[in-house]
Amino acid sequence: MGTVFEFALVGDDPRYLQSAAEEAMEEVERLDRQLSLFNPTSDLSRINAAAAYEPVRLEPRLFRLLQRAQEFHRETEGAFDIATGALKSCWGFKEGTGRMPTPEELSRATENSGFHHVVLEERHRTVSFTHEGVALDLGAIGKGYAVDRAVDLLVEKGVESALLHGGGSTMYALGIPPDQPGWKVSLPGGQKVGGSRAYVSLTDRALSVSSDTYQSFESEETRFGHILDPRLGEPARAATSVTVLAPSATDSDALSTAFYVLGASRATQYCETHPLVAAVLETPEGRTVFVGQIGHESITAHSTHEEVEL
Amino acid sequence: MTEGLKINRRDFMKEAAATAAAFSLLLAEEDNARAQAGGESLLCGVIGVGVHGRELLTQLAGMKNAQVVAICDPYAPSIKKATEIAGEAATYDDYRKMLDQEKPIQAVLVATPLHLHTPACLESLKAGKHVFCEPPLGLTVDQCKELAKAASDSGKVFQVGHQRRSSPLYRHALNFIKNGLIGDMTHVRSQWHRNESWRKAAPNPEQEKLVNWRLYKESSGGLMAEYGSHQIDVVNWYTKSVPRSVVGIGGIDRWKDGREVYDNVQVIYEYPSGVKMVYTSILSNTHWSEFDEYIGTDGAIRISRQQKGLLFKEPEAIHMGWEELAHKEQVGDEQGIILDPNATRLVKPEEEAAVKAEIARSDFRRELEDFVSCIKEGKQPASTVSDGLRSSVAALKANEAMEKGTRVQLGEELFTF
Known part of the structure; x- marks a missing residue:
């Protein structure tokens, strides 16, 4: 997945924790081999190479992940879409920091993008594409899924307290750290409460951040971020930074991208029907909007150096 | 690099001839009947579903011509994880029970701890199954030789998981x-x-x-x-x-x-x-x-x-x-x-799709597809039991x-x- 995963585990037996962490990391490495587009023989690369020509049979866990991605696509009315490999390539965000596509490139990529070109057939557990040029990219959900699988493994091993993150942008807080009510995580960028840096306290909850801080380019004095609006085929502009809290890292990872595309008002509607999801959005106008049952009481402003910085 | 190489090459040729003779008996009628009963799919049992065994299951679950009908492992958490991949397979904690009760199984894949490779493979061969075994063949040279002989005498496909x-x-x-x-x-x-x-x-x-x-x-x-x-x-x-x-x-x-x-x-x-x-x-x-x-x-x-x-x-x-x-x-x-390997490949436009899909397969996937096609077509695997004996003995020594x-x-x- 081209990123760094780090796990911090708390417990009495360091040797046991080391072993459990290694097993969890082994699972992340397995998923990297399976889901990465950097690996030319990953399952995802195989799907992209073959699914336009014949249905590709998938192992059950990967098939369920694609079904989950399909659900997010439906629930967010297309704001979350994993079938945007063609768009990502044409905007130069697949491997680089981006570039302005020609109108022809953009038109072709738009035609080849969108989950409506993807057919999931449950009985035979296959995926197929309606035509050539369609490509899946799990960049907006893969890290979260990997964090969740690592958490599942740690829980199975009896680990009760841990903080895991993938790429610094998606994390899961398992249990509580010693002598603390929760894992304190600083909200990114300019998200402040009363002029001080804002922290959120997490327990058995995931948090993901989407922003264009690290991958963007400028053209004719306009900044273009790497998060694309799949409905328009161009970089999304409804927010500048989004933090999502959710019960699982798969959810928070996918929804942080979706809310970045949807903006504060549609994110609010989503959270009204999904009470376990909450978010903090920075609008293009510089406002900080709290969405859903995030609970202002769990957001605190501290100036100590003990907290985990995201 | 001449003399030793020539002597060994002769040995290889002798052995290749012997193996070819064994393979002429390979697809007995009962195998054909079973293959037809299972439709296009080869019915497989997997013994040992730890990390590596589950990787085998993952690959098999993505193949159209293989179906895992039974899995076996004495460690319950491994079985639990494996059922996420092979949910319809029967589960066992003893491979002898599995072999006894799952008669329709055509092929067994062995990914147990090393000391069980030889006994699990021997029992599988005795039960008339084709076998895929991760290397080495056994924990001792004697075990490896015993298994090599049994596999060679069986007339079944025996592939060693040298994925390279x-x-x-x-x-x-x-x-x-x-x-x-x-x-x-x-x-x-x-x-x-x-x-x-x-x-x-x-x-x-x-x-x-x-x-x-x-x-x-x-x-x-x-x-x-x-x-x-x-x-x-x-x-x-x-x-x-x-x-x-x-x-x-x-x-x-x-x-x-x-x-x-x-x-x-x-x-x-x-x-x-x-x-x-x-x-x-x-x-x-x-x-x-x-x-x-x-x-x-x-x-x-x-x-x-x-x-x-x-x-x-x-x-x-x-x-x-x-x-x-x-x-x-x-x-x-x-x-x-x-x-x-694909840089100078000439591809006709109508074959481009198939070639793209073919290239995007992992070596792990390829070796299992090879195993299935060797059984279905009566071919010799890319890595035979003799190859397994050679690498095993060298490693153990x-x-x-x-x-x-x-x-x-x-x-x-x-x-x-």
């Missing part, structure tokens, strides 16, 4: 070596380096040896068995020979946690042609991780992580026209020519050399059965 044999890149590199691009091969350098404990989190002391079987000599051959056997097999394959002696030094240097197998092995094999293979595997550092380097008088081929091949030419070696056109990559002070602190001779009798 199914790799287009390794086959491509072999063609280059055969065509003299690196001159006379004199030296091989291979390594498998990790920075991890190799220890699993056992839920209680009673299950320590079940979960951490890799750490104890009664069940494991350590790094040489788990990794070395795969990389030694390539040298056996490329040189068409087996090593005639081995020396080495090993130690438990990083993880002093009660384990019995080395976490640091440094071994040298000597091949009849004069080729020396330097093999190193450690659990304390990831620098360069995993690679195989085949070094000759005119150049060297380096394959990293089984994915990327680079050719480094000696300055005075004859340079070919295509080398100018090939993609290059700078590694330290040297420039390597990227070896791409390296452990003996390190333990005794002496050079161990590998006589021909060790590799025959």
Whole structure:
């Protein structure tokens, strides 16, 4: 997945924790081999190479992940879409920091993008594409899924307290750290409460951040971020930074991208029907909007150096 | 690299003829009947569904012509995880029970702890199954030979999981070596380096040896068995020979946690042609991780992580026209020519889709597809039980050399059965 995963585990037996962490990391490495587009023989690369020509049979866990991605696509009315490999390539965000596509490139990529070109057939557990040029990219959900699988493994091993993150942008807080009510995580960028840096306290909850801080380019004095609006085929502009809290890292990872595309008002509607999801959005106008049952009481402003910085 | 090579090549030819005779009996009518009963799918049982066994299940679950109908493992958490992949398969905690009750199974894949490879494979062969077994064949040379004989006598397909044999890149590199691009091969350098404990989190002391079987000599051959056997097999394959002696030094240097197998092995094999293979595997550092380097008088081929091949030419070696056109990559002070098995492939437009899909398969997937097609078409696998015996004996004898602190001779009798 081209990123760094780090796990911090708390417990009495360091040797046991080391072993459990290694097993969890082994699972992340397995998923990297399976889901990465950097690996030319990953399952995802195989799907992209073959699914336009014949249905590709998938192992059950990967098939369920694609079904989950399909659900997010439906629930967010297309704001979350994993079938945007063609768009990502044409905007130069697949491997680089981006570039302005020609109108022809953009038109072709738009035609080849969108989950409506993807057919999931449950009985035979296959995926197929309606035509050539369609490509899946799990960049907006893969890290979260990997964090969740690592958490599942740690829980199975009896680990009760841990903080895991993938790429610094998606994390899961398992249990509580010693002598603390929760894992304190600083909200990114300019998200402040009363002029001080804002922290959120997490327990058995995931948090993901989407922003264009690290991958963007400028053209004719306009900044273009790497998060694309799949409905328009161009970089999304409804927010500048989004933090999502959710019960699982798969959810928070996918929804942080979706809310970045949807903006504060549609994110609010989503959270009204999904009470376990909450978010903090920075609008293009510089406002900080709290969405859903995030609970202002769990957001605190501290100036100590003990907290985990995201 | 001449005389020893010729003698060994003759042995190979004799053996190939014998194996071909056995394969003429391969697809008996009962196999055909079973294959038809199971439709297009080969009915499989998997014995041992730890991390590696589940990787086998993952690959099989993505194949249209294989169906896992039973899985077996005495460790309940492994079974639980495996059912996420093979949810419809019957579950067992004893492979003998599985073989007794699951008569329609046509093929068994063995990914157990090492000490169970031989008994699980022998029982499977006795039950009339085709077998896929991860290397080595057993914990001792005698076990390996017993299994090699039984597999050879059975007339069933027996494939050893040397996945590099199914790799287009390794086959491509072999063609280059055969065509003299690196001159006379004199030296091989291979390594498998990790920075991890190799220890699993056992839920209680009673299950320590079940979960951490890799750490104890009664069940494991350590790094040489788990990794070395795969990389030694390539040298056996490329040189068409087996090593005639081995020396080495090993130690438990990083993880002093009660384990019995080395976490640091440094071994040298000597091949009849004069080729020396330097093999190193450690659990304390990831620098360069995993690679195989085949070094000759005119150049060297380096394959990293089984994915990327680079050719480094000696300055005075004859340079070919295509080398100018090939993609290059700078590694330290040297420039390597990227070896791409598909770079010069001519593809008709109507075949492009199939070729793209074919290229995007992992070596792991390829070896299992090879296994299924060998059974269905009565072909000989890319990695036979004899290949397995050769890599197994070489790996196990390296452990003996390190333990005794002496050079161990590998006589021909060790590799025959």
